[in-house]
Amino acid sequence: MWRGLLKLTWLELKIFLREPLGAAGTVVVPVVIFIVLGRLGGSRLSAGPMVETKFLAVAMPVLVSVLIAISAVLSLVTIISVYREGGILKRLRATPLRPPTILLAQVLVKLLLTAATLALTVLAGRRYYPVGAQVPLAGFTVALLISTASVLSIGFVIASLVPTARFAQPVGAVLLYPMLAVSGLFFPVAILPPVLGVIAGLLPMTYAVSLLQGIWTGESWVSHAGDIVALGVICVACVALSARIFRWE
């Protein structure tokens, strides 16, 4: 069933890093953003008022992490639509490779890059974020990968819907970034208008933010079991949906 998965994943990783903006766009940019933000805000960590400190110490790292996840998803949507438009998906499918293998290889590449970006960001941020050094990094990485996987599943639904590769990036961005606004990262979900509250409850970003903030601040996995279940359900639902509507050509 999974014959060729490792080889294809490795190959796709290499191919992605050969893109002129491949490594720079996904790995370097988030790290640079993090350093710049850290420079601007890092010195205020201890001195500033409580609210500001909390934003810088918790929301900001979570925001950067979620942005890493979103950029991975946008990249996935783009690659899938470019591969479809160029007949690459069709060509790969006309081999003994099973269809899920072809797509899972892309997911694994994105998860690997997400983990690598996070690791680099943390290393870069140590100087400005003494707080960051004490967070359960391994746990946070796992939480980010779970979140990314769930948002990636939405990426497959988007990739099924976008008509051409040209629209992949903008359509993905328009759908994904607003999810952040109601995710609870900037305001608690509880104070949102009811309609937005319901929408927030359906979006993976909301649970991802809750999970990431919780793990970052040292809360237990058990207290976030609900978030993980929700992310899992959304992931399964999106995979099932895109399995029905996904177009190979």
Next chain:
Amino acid sequence: MTPPVIQIAGFRKTYGSTVAVHDVSFEVNDGEIFGLIGPNGAGKTTTMECIEGLRAPDRGTISVLGLNPVRDVYKLQERIGVQLQEAQLQKRIKVWEAVDLWASLYRRKTIDGDRLLDQLGLGDKRNAWFMTLSGGQKQRLFIALALINDPDLVFLDELTTGLDPQSRRTIWELVRGIRDRGKTVFLTTHLMEEAERLCDRVAIIDHGRIVDIGTPARLVARHCPVRTIELASADEAAADRFRAIAGVEAVTRQGTRFTIRGCGDDLVSDVIQCLSEHHIRVTDFRTVIPTLEDVFLTVTGHSIRD
């Protein structure tokens, strides 16, 4: 005699309300180059992709190497090699990486990738990115990928479309080489010259229906039996002599140029014999034999380029 490699009967395929293929039946024999020829949109690719198991037919039965392409698609893929129309690979995949990936996908023993690339003239392109290859090199790479699992049956869809005449000839040689190694080749083309030079047998498809099947020579004999001989001679009495030859249907004369039309395999030799018997001096002589292009025009009522 070995059973047919491909058997397809009563095959029909629709996309929404468009009928791509109405009713197609034919057989492909072991070890031949079989061509499905027709204009763009005639149903060639649809038919080929259903035989490959990439699409499911709406009606009819298809058997390939004794397998059902829909039900046994993974078993079938082990034993066939496929080149798709207008396919691409990842822009920045290297030639050797593609061959290496493909080779790792098959359970059966694959052939040596490096030697294959050398045979196809891609040896010095092993480390080149796919996007840097020329059209002909890309097609040769796709041939390599189609051959890597040493398949019994090879599918080539519009293999030489968009290539220059030089690359086209190189690729024809390669395809003949595939057959000479005992494999069966099923190809589609809208180039009648390609079909005529390459195919042992062809099926003409138009608007989703098979119009006729046979060797190129037999199709020409069946549908365009009229041969034309053009010659130049100052002998004014020649026209009557030509008209007396059996099988000659019409003789026209414009100045010193004669055009003789007629049927029958002996027509050319009969005309030559007539020339020598009557000591008719000829300064120019050529025969115009109809081609598959003419056959296509005759059987479908329109040119293949329309």
